[in-house]
Amino acid sequence: MKKEYKLLALDMDGTLLTSDHIISPVTSTWIQKAKERGVHVCLSTGRSFESALPYGEELGLLTPMITVNGSEVWRAPHDLLERSLMEPKLISDMHAIALKEDCWFWAYSTERVYNKDHWVEALERKEWLKFGFHTEDDEARHRILMQLQNMGGLEITNSSPHNLEVNPQGMNKAAGIRKVCDLLGLDMSEVIAVGDSMNDLAAIQAAGLGVAMGNAQQVVREAADFVTASNDEDGIAKVIEKFICV
Template identity: 45%
Template sequence: MTSYKLVALDLDGTTLTEDKRISDETRYWIKRAMEAGVTVIFSTGRGMQTASIYWDDLQLEVPMVMLNGAEIWKGPGQLWERHYLSRQEIRNLHKLAVDAGAWFWGYSVESLTGAREWTEEMFERDWLKFGIRHDDLPTIAKLREDAAACGNLEITRSADINMEVTRQGVSKEYGVRKVCELLGIGMHEVMAIGDHHNDMLMIQAAGWGVAMGNAEEELKRAADAVTDTNEQDGVARAIQRYVFGLEPQPLTPDKTGTYQRGDARSIT
């Protein structure tokens, strides 16, 4: 075993396959890590509205970092922190999106709301994260610049064609640091795995930062290591290698269809 006591996992493009599943092999190694005493958490841009199904699926009774750090949970049903954008900031971001003809969405306490459902009443809600998407790369780049000029905002992205906005200083790194405080461990004891720009600060701050094989090149350069893609069980491979010190081996189903661990070899 290594010294990592916490594994922080991004969801989309990392733990999840392209069809939004957790593969059998990834599921197996997450559970193996938990059984070995390693805390495995999600650190995701998703909110509870769309992430809780995976939390429930794996039956994890652990903290979670949601909405790029804007919402932190001690465990299921145990909210710890929320960090809100101001209502004026939401109006400013909404105007930027509408003026550019861009798709937009927001996570409030009450809902995940897209452009089609947005009404004037939405400006009276408390919003934790606001997202904008535009398929034209120069346009979305300009929108990021315009949002940054407003000040007091944390601006990142989970794809080249979008931007995700939280309150300044709120990020996945912030969320994972808070979880470390809760658990009484240091960031040097964390392995973090992700695939895009909103994982950058977390990857750089962790004791061991791992970029997925399908990650953007900038993140790969910043990471300590690069694992396989999300379609090729990159999370499972990273847990085998860096938590257990094993040469990654695939799982193979037995005659009943149950997956068994292959003959993993220790790395010497």
């Protein structure tokens, strides 16, 4: 008997989006077919709401959204369900680490994204959601990781092999999807979660069907129930065709 899935939770960069940061016509068509089958299609991304929204609008999604790696869950576009903030002191400490390691860094507040080129000193006046580091120096990235782990109280993942993304502990895409399931009256066993990076790992492990993209990091592919084609080969379309529209 075919398993009936009711929620399709999609990472964006490296998953829904091609390397050119667009949704291919083929993938878009198959997402519409999933919607016609009554499946809820949920963007589950490390991006901010403002960055993710245009893609949701392009697909005509009025369903819940998970943004900033689960630190924000939206009932529907512009309708915030829950938001988890980071202490300004943690942001200050991570900023100091980034400066010491001389790496690229960024931080999401509820109002905008700040980065190495555009920073704000009055940290306590902002509501913070996430901090990120990027360096292609493996030793520097390892040093940063060790310092973050020593700080405690942090959820540490990545969205590429060369970065680290930091949220409040317990805030991840799996937690966000669980909240969406509660909202929709669904069980995690009815979820297909698709992604390519470490910030998708918890969701892939918790979902009824965890899918890794063909371009996913090795640890993500190993944890998945199914590995589809890459983001440049309409991997999501193939998932919908195989597991939803059969």
